[in-house]
Amino acid sequence: MKKNRKLFILLEAFLAVLVIAAVLIMLWGKNGKDRYKVSVIIQNSDDNQWAAFKYGLRMAAEDKGIEMFVVSTGGALTVEEEKSAIEWEIDNGADAVIVQPVPSPDAEEMLKKIENKVPVMLVGYTASGNKDASRLPATGPDNYAMGAALAEELLKDYNGNIKGKTLGILTETTDSPAAVSREKGFTDTLKDTGVEISWSVSGVFDGNEEDSPGNQPKVDFVIALDDNSLTTAGSYSAANNLHGALVYGIGNSTEAVYYLDMGFAECLVVPDEFNVGYQSLTEIWEKLGHYFSSLQDITVSHTVLRRDTLFLKENQEILFTMSQ
The missing domain is CATH 3.40.50.2300 (Response regulator)
Known part of the structure; x- marks a missing residue:
């Protein structure tokens, strides 16, 4: 019995040495x-x-x-x-x-x-x-938190009172876990505010597609939950094809910042x-x-950008990284 136990311990020790040797060989191959x-x-x-x-x-x-x-x-x-x-x-x-x-x-x-x-x-x-x-x-980023932050910025602009207002939601895809979390964060924050979601569309729009945001019913706000959707909404707003809707969104490109700077978007939540x-x-x-x-x-983290704070010193680093 003792002999078998000793053999078992020796076998375990031998296997441990083999494992360590394999790891050392792998690491040895990664020199300067x-x-x-x-x-x-x-x-x-x-x-x-x-x-x-x-x-x-x-x-x-x-x-x-x-x-x-x-x-x-x-x-x-x-x-x-x-x-x-x-x-x-x-x-x-x-x-x-x-x-x-x-x-x-x-x-x-x-x-x-x-x-x-x-x-x-x-x-x-x-x-x-x-x-x-x-x-x-x-x-x-915390996608739910970004959606919530976007809703909070909308509420700030209207002193918390958006009862009777209407909005449309624009996303690149509904399959993305990020899009799902962002929309949930946004809608959870606006729960019981009396705002009405009139429509929600997804896709990549570069023309006059039937379900494009420009062909949707008139709303007070268009909420864009990703960079491509924000730049799409911004371009439609610039062309006066959103029926006067104000754009709030999440984005992280120089194009997104351009639409904010030109006044075609009211607020931009930017993931780092x-x-x-x-x-x-x-x-x-x-x-x-x-x-x-x-x-x-x-x-x-994420940062909230507004047109009047866009070029403040604390925002320069995030703007710089977008332009590289």
Whole structure:
């Protein structure tokens, strides 16, 4: 009995040595001449809304000595397309991936399988749509809080009294967990105020589509819950195609700031996309350098911009990151 126990202990010790040796071999391969490689896969990567995010990635890569590559994507990806892109990057030497998950029920399982190969950090929102239930870490803003902040700004402008007012809600997609959380934060904050939601449309509008915001019934306010929707609403407002509606929205591009500055938007809630990029890559770097550590969720801040406060000193940094 004692002999078997001794053999068992020796076997466990031998296996432990093998594990430690494997880890040391992995770490030994990452010396000063062979930097970690991290690939970033986001939807429509060339869109200007990603400027601050990509600037944050570049600054983190420079600070941490990481080889970082943003994969070129011409538009929205399917789950299979995203999976193929990730696997291509891993096959070509990526040590980890930063991914904006496709809004799909299948995305969580697909990305969880990828995580068995390399560390995965999500950006913007979790793949499951439920942060508490998600098994993958994410770096992004508090989308519910941003929606609530937008509603609070609207209430401030009317001393809390918007009873009888009407509004329309504009989003790029209804499938995105970010869009769902932002709308819930907005509508929860306006509960029992007496405001009426007359319509809600989603899509990318660049003309006179039948369901475009310009073809919707007249409302007092148009609420845009993402950058593309904000710039769409701003362009319709500039062309006098919103029937006099005032635009309030969430955005993070220089175009969004332009419409605010020109008076075609009343208020802009801006997520700190620079830190989404910087912190997500930094967290990945920590994981790669410490094999047994776990990636953590990171929540970044947001800022409220108004036309009359746009160029105050405290807002210069966020404006600068958008223009890089």
